[in-house]
Amino acid sequence: MARSDPPPAFHSLPPEIRKKIYRFLVVTDPKHMIGDRDPEPSLSAQFLRTCRMVYTEGRPILCGENTWDIFIQNTWGPGYPTLRSPFYQDFDHEPNQRLQLSPAIPGVLPLLRKFFIDISYTDRDEVSSTREAARRVASRLQMVANIDLIRLNYCSFCVEDGDEDELIMMLQTWLGRVRNVKKVVIEVMSSDEDSELPEARFPEPHAEIIQRRWMSSEPLEKTPLPSMYAILEKHAQDIGFCKNDLKRALLAVENEDMELFKECRKDILDSMRVH
DSSP: OOTTSOOOOGGGSOHHHHHHHHHHHHOOOTTOOTTOOOOOOOOOSGGGGSOHHHHHHHHHHHHHHSEEEEEEESSSSOOOOEEEOSOOSSSSSSGGGEEEOSTTOTTTGGGOOEEEEEEEEETTSOHHHHHHHHHHHHHHHTTOSOEEEEEEEEEEESOOHHHHHHHHHHHHHHHTTOOOEEEEEEEOOOOOTTOOSOEEOOOHHHHHHHHHHHTOOOOGGGSOHHHHHHHHHHHHTTOGGGHHHHHHHHHHHHTTOHHHHHHHHHHHHHHHHHO
16 A cells, blocks of 8 residues: 555455454453453453444454453352453443343343352352352353353352251252353362461362353253242242241252152241231
């Protein structure tokens, strides 16, 4: 080109060149290492708002090639799950890019392909709040047809053995309902040498079960207890004298004990008739 010629318009560039430019602008470090959870990328998704063509071409790259953080933490507040984008600018109109995983964002979730699930638990709250968060995360991830990667980090502090076992079984049951994940990495954050808090690690047998279920294409219908419990809970959760039986039924689900679940279901139905 002669020096006097104007630069080519962006839309006139070949599609493969435009995709490379999108990646320079909106894709963060693909390694996404756990040791550096808060990078300061000089990236911006604002360019995707330039025009309809740019938005249509760049959005799948933004959503599908970045790793999206899902937090289940009762250490800083309720155990409700939040989703954080790889960007720290005002992209999703939420402070800190923390979006509650609610039905409000189903249009975004199917486009995402890579997730980092960070679970942090202490004894300052009951397992039930984390259980609800895990169930919600699993139900939302089932909206994603093709998941390329899930990285799971689990860390718990000052939890008694009984509660720890219940917590592990709960995560195995509910997070294990996700299917068709191409790659699974389960990691544990190293203990802080300056901390006096004992740290629990995710037991290897349970990690293997979750990994096997995530990478499986087995339909959920072959493991019906969670679905059966969800229907039962929907009708009985607001009836006060059903709560203990619901808790027993949930433990039956997590232990895959069909006979105990049927017994609890009968007791709950009897209580509902009385109610």
